[in-house]
Amino acid sequence: MSMTVTSSKHDVRAIGAISIGAQLKSIRMRNKLTLREAANLTNLAASTLSKIENEQISPTFTVMQKLATGLNIELPQLFTKPTVAQAVGRRDITLKEQGNYHLTSTYEHELLSTEFSHKKMMPYKCRVHARSFDDFGEWVRHSGEEYMLVLEGEVQLVTEFYEPVNLVEGDSVYYDAMMGHLVISVSEDDAQILWVTAK
Helix, strand or coil, X not given: CEEEECCCCCCCEXXXXXXXXXXXXXXXXXCCCCHHHHHHHHCCCHHHHHXXXXXCCCCCHHHHHHHHHHCCCCHHHHXXXXXXXXXXXXXXXXXXXXXXXXECCCEEEEECCXXXXXXXXXXXXEEECCCCHHHCCCCECCCCEEEEXXXXXXXXXXXXXXXXXXXXXXXXXXXXXCCCEEEEECCCCCEEEEEEEEC
């Protein structure tokens, strides 16, 4: 499956979309859960789960966190098929523009190092399409901590307990992800950032 994304730096770019829906359904079926049972565990509507499984909607990061918590799985398991865990010596290389892409209305994520399903950090690059708080509608918050490095352009980090701060290429920030937060582009072109989410 593929989709086309228009960005400010590339007129049209074809990217491989992650089949989160198929992964979610596979995980649900392996656990012998009905849609209603899974909905109760994740605090999401059964109709929402059905739409995700059928690729009718693209879940936000907050929704994916609810799925992972409710189904008692690691977040990367939504993007990778089950693999045999290795005790030591693991390594995962992601070549330029070869990550797994996930598009939402606010961000275009390129998930990196997706070969391992059990890990303590989730790194990804992100093209920030959002331009205002209204693009989100509510705060983004989830368990864990996050590190963000601006790779290109300028962003504004808006958080629940601090004044908004503008960050440019080379600037970085580390914060508690349970605090309401969101990132918007303020440069002419959509900014690009590196995000690392940790438990």
